[in-house]
Amino acid sequence: MTKRKLKNSLLSAEATGGDIAESGFQYQASLIASRVPYWLKHDGFTEAIQEALGDVEASFFVPERGICREFVEYKNHRLTPSEFWPEIERFWEMDKTSPEAYCKFVLACKDVSDDIKSMLNALRRVRDAYPFYQNASAIQNSSFSDFETIVNNLYQKEDVSNFLFDKVFFEIDLTDAENYAREKFRDALYNCFPELQNFTAKAGSEAFSNVAELIKNRRNKPIHRNDLELAITHAVESNYKLVKNIRLHTRSYVKNCV
Template identity: 40%
Template sequence: MTENNKPTPSLLEPKSQGGDTAETGFDFQTCLILCKVPFWLSFEGFDSLIREGVADFEAKFFSPAEGITREALEAKNHHVTPKEFWAEVERFKELDEGSPGSFSKFTISCAGISDELKPLINGLRRIRDPQPFYDASSGVTVNSYADYVERVGKLEKDVEMAEFLYNKIQIEHNWNLISEEETANGMFQSQLQRHLPEYEDLPVKEIPNIFRSLLALVRSHKSRPITRLQIEKTMQSAISGKYRLEPKQVVISTEMEEVTKSEKALQFEWVSFFGGAERVYPSEEEWNSKLVPQLYETSKWLKSQRNTPRIELNGNRRISAAIAFGKVFSAVAGYTLDMNYRGERWSTDDHADSQTPNYTLTPTYVEGAGDRLLVTIGIMKENLASEVQTFTQNNDLSHLPKLHLFSSDPIVSAKQANATVEKIKREIAIVAGKIGAKQIDLFFAGPTHLALFLGYRSNALPPIQCYEWVSNNKYISTCFLK
C-alpha cells in the first residue's frame, strides 16, 4: 500500500502530525482552545478535549440521545484564502468519509476570511440562522437552499460539497485578537463571564490565575485527552479559597419533540415515548432497549465526568418515564433531583417537617394467586382500581394479588410528596413481603412529580413493571425496572 492510498484518518499521517513539528511562545492554537473552554463547559454534555489529534484540536460531547459526538477544529492565525479554505473542507470531508460517525461537526477558526469567500459565508449564515422559523418544506427554505447551492457552484464546487458544507461545517472568522497572552487573557475573561454566569461575581484579579493554570494544563497535555473533570478541578484550584464556587447542578431535559442541537442541557429525545395526543406508544421491548439504557448510560457518564450529584430536571414526560428516571437517578445511587413543575421546584431532599399536612391514603387488598403483586395508585382518580380490573379481566394479570392505594386529595408540596411516597412504599413493601412478591405490576394515575419521587425511593421493592394508560380501560406495558 502506497502513502497516497493509505486509509484516512490516522493519528500517524502527516496531516495529523502537523502540529508536532515545533511549538514556541504563546501560540494562536493554544490560546484559541483556552478561549473556547468556557463555551464548551456551558454544555452539560461536554466531556473532554484533545490537542493535536487528527485535527488541531477536538472536543468530545455526550448526549443521551446520540451518545458520544465530536467536533474537529482547525485554527488559522491569518486570513484564510479560498485555496486554503477548500483544502480544509476537503480534509474534513476525508475525515468524515474515512471514519463515519466520529465527528458530528467540523469548524474552521481563523483570524479572518478572504473577501472572495464572504458571499458564501454570509449565505450560509443567512439560511442557517432563520432555519428554526421556517418549515423544512416551505418555499422560503427550499428556494434559499437552492440559491446557496448555486453560490457554491459558482466557486466550482458540486452539490455534494455544498451539502457537506451546509450540514457539517462551521466557520468562525473573527478570532483576530488573541495573538498575545495579555489580549487572550482579556478575551478569556469575556468568554468566561458570557458563558458561565457563576463566574460573573468572581473578583477580576482571580481570572489571570485561572487562565495561567489552564494554559499550563493544555500545554502539558499535547496529544493527550483533557477531561472535563480535569478542567474544572484546575479552574477551581486556581481560585483563592474563599472565592471557590460550589459545583453546579446538572441540567437535564426530557423532550417530547426533536432535540434542539443548540440546547445546552442534556436532552433525552423521547418523542415516541410521549405518545402524542393519540397515546401511540412503542413496544415494551423498545422501552427496555432504548429509554432505560439511555438513562443508565447517562448516569454512568455523569459519575465519570461531573462532580455534582444534583440534577435539575426540565421538560415533559409520561408516568412510566418519570418512574424510570427516578429509579435510575435514585437516592441509593447518590443523586438529588430538583424537578421543575409548573414554575415550581419540587426537590427530593425537601423532606416533611412538623408543618407538613398529613396525607390520607386508603389501601385495599384483594387476595389472588402468584408471585407478582398488582398495585394501583390513584391520586384523585377514584375509578382507577375498577378501570384496571376491567383491563385485566381477560389477561394473565387477572388472578394476581392486588393492592389498591387511593386518595381524593391533591399533593400540595414537595414535602408532602416525599412523605406520601414513604407511605406508598411502606404499604407496598408490607404486602409484597407477606406474599413473597417477586415483581410489582404498577398502574399509576397522579402527578408526574409524585411518580418521579416514587421511582426515586423505590429501592428495596421488587422489580417494577410499569403500565401506561392509553384510553378507557386500556393500558400497555412499558418499562421493566429492576
C-alpha cells in the same frame, strides 16, 4: 504497493506534520482555552485532545446518538481559496470515512478572501433563519438552492454545500492582540457561569492561565473534564464547584382501571 494513509489516521501527514514553534503553540493553547467555558456549559462534555488529528477535538455524550466530537482547526492568517478549500476537503473526507465520529467541524482564522467571505455570509444568512421556516419548505428549498449555486460557482470538484450547511462552522475573528484569548475566555466564563462574576478579575485571569498551561502541557493526550474544572476552580475558591442545576421533567401515567 504503498498504502495511502487516510486523513483520519493519527499518523497521516495532516496529523503529524504540524509542528509548531513554542510561541505559536502558546498562542494556540490560549485560543483553545477560550473555548473551554462553552464546553463545560454542556453537561455531556467529557474530554478534549489537542494535536491528535487536528488542533483540538472535544468529545460530548449526546443521549440520542452517543459520543459526538467537535473538530477545530486554527489558522493564524488570512485564507485564500487555495488553502480554504483543501481544509474543507479534509473535513469532508474525515466525515465520509467516519460519518458518526464528528457532529461539528470548525475552521477559525484571521480572515478569508472576499469571494469566500461572500459565501460564508450566505451560509450564515440561510442557516440562521432556516429553522424559522420549518413549515415553509418552498422558502427553505429556494434559499438553500441559491446557497448551493454560490458554493458550486466557487468550488467545482464536488457538491459540498450540504456538508457545509450541516456540519461546518467558521470563526473569522482571530487576532494577534495579546489579551484577545484571555478576554474571550473571561466573557465566555461569565456568560456560561454568571455566578463567577462575583470573583475578582485577577481570579478570572488566573483561571485562564491555569487552563492554557494545562492545555499546553497535554499535547496528544486526553484532557478530562474534571482537569479543566479544577484548573478554573483552583483560581477562584478551593471549595467551589462548576455545577449547574439539572431539571428532570417527569410525567405520571394513570391507567383507567374502571
